[in-house]
Amino acid sequence: MPRSDNKTVPTGESVERFLSAVAPASKAADAQELDALFRKTTGFEPVMWGPSIVGYGRYHYRYKSGREGDFLATGFSPRKAALSIYIMPGYADFGDILSRLGKHKLGKSCLNVNKLADIDLDVLAELICAGLEDLEQHWPVDPT
Numbered sequence: 001m002p003r004s005d006n007k008t009v010p011t012g013e014s015v016e017r018f019l020s021a022v023a024p025a026s027k028a029a030d031a032q033e034l035d036a037l038f039r040k041t042t043g044f045e046p047v048m049w050g051p052s053i054v055g056y057g058r059y060h061y062r063y064k065s066g067r068e069g070d071f072l073a074t075g076f077s078p079r080k081a082a083l084s085i086y087i088m089p090g091y092a093d094f095g096d097i098l099s100r101l102g103k104h105k106l107g108k109s110c111l112n113v114n115k116l117a118d119i120d121l122d123v124l125a126e127l128i129c130a131g132l133e134d135l136e137q138h139w140p141v142d143p144t
Contacts, residue, residue, distance in 0.1 A: 006069050010055070010144075013048040022078045030116045031078040034085070041125045042074060042132065047144040053077045053086070057132070059139040073141045074128055082112040085124070087131040097127045 019035060022028040035046060035054060044056040055072030062068040077084045086109065098104070098111075102119035105112045111127075113119050135141055 006071065008050040008053060008071070010058075011048045011050065013051075015046045015048055015054055018048055018052070018054070019078075026115065027078050027083070030083060031076070033116055033121075034076050034078075034083065037121060037125060038074065038076065038128065041128045042143075044073075044143045046075070047072075049075065052079070055086075056144065057141045058144055059135060059141050061139050072144075073135055074131055082114050083116070085111040085113065087111060087128050092130070092134040094127060094130055097123060097130060101127065 015035070019028065019031050022031045031054075038044075038054070038056045039046065042056045046054045046056055047058075049055040049072045053072065053075055054077065055075035057073030058070055059073050060068065060070050072086065075086045077086075082105070084107065098106075100120065101111075101123045103113065104119060132141060
C-alpha cells in the first residue's frame with residue numbers, strides 16, 4: 001500500500017519556543033490564547049507539524065486507492081496574513097456554527113481569521129469539538 005509523502009509531519013520541535021517567536025506581539029498573544037483554547041477544548045497536548053502548524057491529536061487515514069498516512073486532527077498556524085485554524089476535515093457542513101462565529105474566511109481545509117477579537121471563542125470551541133466528532137466518524141483520532 002502506498003504511504004503518503006506528506007510534507008506536513010510532526011517535527012519534535014518545541015511548541016513553546018515556536019509560539020514565543022511569533023511576531024508581532026498582537027499575533028503572539030492570539031497564538032497563545034489559541035493554544036490555551038485548543039488544549040482546554042481537545043484535552044490534547046500540542047505537537048509541531050512542519051515548521052509552523054501547532055497540532056492537537058492525530059489520525060491515520062487509508063483511502064480506497066491504498067494511499068495512507070498520518071495527519072493532525074486539529075490545530076492552527078499564526079501565519080503572516082491571518083490565523084489559519086485547521087478544524088474542518090471536509091466531511092460535514094458546519095454552516096450553522098460558522099454563521100455564529102464572527103468575521104472569518106474559509107480556505108480549502110481551514111478557517112482564516114485576522115485576529116481573535118473578530119470571532120466568538122465559545123463558538124470556535126464548539127466548532128473544534130464538532131470537527132473532531134466529525135473526523136472521528138471517519139478515522140479514529142488519537143491524542144498526540
